Amino acid sequence: MSMKLILLGAPGAGKGTQAAILSEKFSIPAISTGAILRTAIREQTEVGRVAQEYMKDGKLVPDEVVIDIILARLQEADCENGFILDGVPRTTVQALALEAAGIKIDKVLSIEIEDEEIIARMSGRRVCEECASTYHVVSKKPSIDGKCDRCGARLVLRDDDKAETVRNRLQIYYKQTAPLKEFYSERGVLVTIENQPDIPSTTVKMMEALHGE
Numbered sequence: 001m002s003m004k005l006i007l008l009g010a011p012g013a014g015k016g017t018q019a020a021i022l023s024e025k026f027s028i029p030a031i032s033t034g035a036i037l038r039t040a041i042r043e044q045t046e047v048g049r050v051a052q053e054y055m056k057d058g059k060l061v062p063d064e065v066v067i068d069i070i071l072a073r074l075q076e077a078d079c080e081n082g083f084i085l086d087g088v089p090r091t092t093v094q095a096l097a098l099e100a101a102g103i104k105i106d107k108v109l110s111i112e113i114e115d116e117e118i119i120a121r122m123s124g125r126r127v128c129e130e131c132a133s134t135y136h137v138v139s140k141k142p143s144i145d146g147k148c149d150r151c152g153a154r155l156v157l158r159d160d161d162k163a164e165t166v167r168n169r170l171q172i173y174y175k176q177t178a179p180l181k182e183f184y185s186e187r188g189v190l191v192t193i194e195n196q197p198d199i200p201s202t203t204v205k206m207m208e209a210l211h212g213e
């Protein structure tokens with residue numbers, strides 16, 4: 001069975017966490033353009049220099065940049081049996097570019113969650129400086145405070161998870177990304193997942209949606 005999935009949802013909805021879980025379950029890669037862009041910034045590549053200017057304010061990186069990145073990534077051999085896209089597409093232009101490249105998405109899982117819940121959650125989010133693993137001070141604590149379970153490096157609050165940037169990112173989400181729900185609904189592949197009290201129950205809902213094919 002082919003498994004070409006997109007996770008939609010506001011920033012902080014838990015896309016990254018669920019993408020990692022589904023990636024393990026189905027042995028397909030979870031692909032985050034945010035993670036790829038943060039690596040480019042760390043490595044000070046040309047793309048990184050451009051992306052940083054937008055990301056520091058919580059703005060979307062221009063479509064051309066993101067489209068190049070994602071189309072190149074989807075050519076890699078590990079995507080042969082499918083993939084989970086986390087944080088891409090974020091605009092209709094990006095979604096159309098995937099279609100134009102002949103990439104047919106099987107399911108789009110949209111995590112629905114209230115703004116207040118998101119703002120509360122985001123302030124507790126931590127990310128590993130080295131390997132980009134994600135944690136949360138309440139719901140996904142590392143074994144040792146402030147240290148990554150995977151590689152032992154320091155955990156930090158991402159600049160774009162700070163409260164004022166979060167508000168900005170939410171506005172951008174509603175304006176530019178939320179219309180993708182209708183886009184994929186028209187294509188018959190959208191499933192909405194209501195916010196659940198914890199990470200495992202969200203995974204259960206997603207698995208039900210995927211098996212209901």
Ligand code: AMP
Nearest residue numbers: 033034055058059060061066087088090
């Ligand atoms: P994320 O890790 O998915 O929350 O992404 C962090 C930031 O990277 C976003 O706020 C955007 O500035 C940028 N970014 C990531 N993915 C995309 C995308 N598909 N389109 C435009 N900008 C993106």
